[in-house]
Amino acid sequence: MGATDPAKAELAQLIKEAIGKAYPEIALDEKELLYSISYSLDAEWDISSSIAMRIARQVKKTPAEVAEAAAKGMRSGRLIVSATSLGGYINAKLDEKELVRQVIGDVVEMGGRYGSSDTGRGKKVLIEYPSVNPNKPWHLGHLRNPLLGDSISRIMAFCSYKVERMDYIDDLGLQMAEMLWGSRHLDWNPNGKKYDQFLGEKYVEINRHIKEPGVEDEIKSLLKIIEDPKERDSVESATVREIAENCVRAQYATAFAYGICHDGMVWESDILHERLLDNALALLKEKGIARVPESGKYAGCLVVSKGAVENGEDDSKVLVRSNGAATYLAKDIAFHMWKLGIMKADFKFSKFIKQPDGTCVLSTGAAGEPAGFGRADIAVNTIGSAQKAQQEILKNVLSEVSGRSSVLHHLSYGEVGLAEGSLSGRKGTWLGESRNYTADDLLRETKAKALDMMKASREPAGGVDPEEVSGRVALAAIKFDFLRVDPARKLVFDWDRALDFNANSGPYCMYMYARATRILEKGAADPKRIMPGGFAQMGRGDELALVKLISQCRDVVEKACKEYRPNVIADYVMELSFMFGKFYQSTDVLKSGEAMPLRLAIVWAARQAIYNMLCLLGIETVERM
Secondary structure, eight states: OOOOOHHHHHHHHHHHHHHHHHOTTOOOOHHHHHHTEEEOOOSSOOEEEOHHHHHHHHHTSOHHHHHHHHHHHOOOOSSEEEEEEETTEEEEEEOHHHHHHHHHHHHHHHGGGTTOOOTTTTOEEEEEOOOOOTTSOOBHHHHHHHHHHHHHHHHHHHTTOEEEEEEEEOOOSHHHHHHHHHHHHSOOOOTTSOHHHHHHHHHHHHHHHTTSTTHHHHHHHHHHHHTOGGGTTSHHHHHHHHHHHHHHHHHHHHHHHTTOOOSEEEEHHHHHHTTHHHHHHHHHHHTTSEEOOSSSTTTTSEEEOGGGOTTOSSSSEEEEOTTSOBOHHHHHHHHHHHHTTSSOOOOEEEEEEEOTTSOEEEEEESSOBOOOOOOOSEEEEEEEGGGHHHHHHHHHHHHHHHSOSSOEEEEEEOOEEETTBOOOTTTTTTBOSSOBOBHHHHHHHHHHHHHHHHHHOSSOOTTOOHHHHHHHHHHHHHHHHHHTSOTTSOEEEOHHHHTOTTTOSHHHHHHHHHHHHHHHHHHTOOGGGOOGGGGGGOOSSHHHHHHHHHTTHHHHHHHHHHHTOHHHHHHHHHHHHHHHHHHHHHSOGGGOGGGHHHHHHHHHHHHHHHHHHHHHTTOOOOSOO
């Protein structure tokens, strides 16, 4: 499945043949060759390979000598018409007519699947995001997580993985005991306020009472009750579950507004009640991965053995404290053993909430049926870089207990902060004087600005629903702003920059798609009906540059998938949109005479490629803006 870059594939094969003749002792790997190839901006040469620099030492020659030998020994192909060498590079010239025939043919054949890959066929991946505690709204610090998780889910599905999108709800722990205390001692009437916003404000208020006499002791007593499996039917456990479920429903209203959906959610309380934790810890002890030291600072604790903590800060890591309390790491290990099919659990799933795509999120609970989740080949955790050490321990434990390597990938991302400081749910720094820094507020303000801009437009497009278009433009602005930054980098959020559509490139890519749509409507284009002679009109200017860029679609998708980096897609679709804009501004497509059918086909191919890539970022297009 998928259309790999035809020019790169052919050049790799021709170089492999030529190197094989010149240096029979060298065995070139096709993937290594493809990696060495890139398109050239030089007007004389279209595509180049740096492979000579990588193998020169093996044959005891200079890179220039290796490149020259390869270029001289290369035959021509269907797309590659000639080759030469320069500075250790093997440079080739393309048959532009054959290239556009190949690329347009591939786009026509594949349509919405153009750029897709079969690299994940037969493999199941379970992607967890955003797993926000159910006691607050999503603030801007949380938003990066679900946007990354959603985009990676789309990218991996496009690469033929079977994807399960999972949300982990931590409805136990200190923060929920604090909420339970608050429900008993504070005014607990939302008065029409969105429930997660209400809880977030109460969470800040509760933390102002923590140091009052007796409060901490009462919260600890409540924590002990809700984390005791024997107390599943207690009033305290029922109240906490009700608070958490109401909060998650409110959080999912935010998720749906951003076009983010899930397949299932697993609640921490259900992990505890299904004895998954006990069974997982027993297996770790049986395999010698966990032990109970008799002396030292970890005496009486269940800890991870040294072999599973290669990069941990301590020689050991606590799973169960000496007082019998399980740590978050222990619960996480148990959950992931279920994810990967290492440990079974009789989770019952039932419908929780209907999503915009027509499906229902399935949730664990006391009633329901098995849903077939888990038993994944790979688990992907979308978690901030602050959790790197714990995720490394988790990865090592899972590898040891399963006997499989690379079963867990930590999609690590830098924190999101404001220019004036960090965001904290406990401290309430997401509550501002002029605005709250929540995902809801961001979308509301961005949409309002988009709507104002549309109303101020001197030439509003006919047949446009301003409300619908402004909503999609707002989402494009926000998502692109978050996803274009490499996940490894910290993202300092600037509200004014996010609302500046002139600087934000998400709406620009949408505009290029809409512009292509208008050109095709006027030209009544049908890319399937280009006569063979029409390809003779192909030139070597901006139109060739655009076609070369379109042909790289699958390579870009596979790179983004392999590296778990949606920013690779964002950068590519921005470049594609820019190149398309340059093409149609320099070429009057609708007045091209005999070349018009071919150029309309190029517009059609560019439009499809832009559309496919924006979909992978979760951005919906519009036909008119």
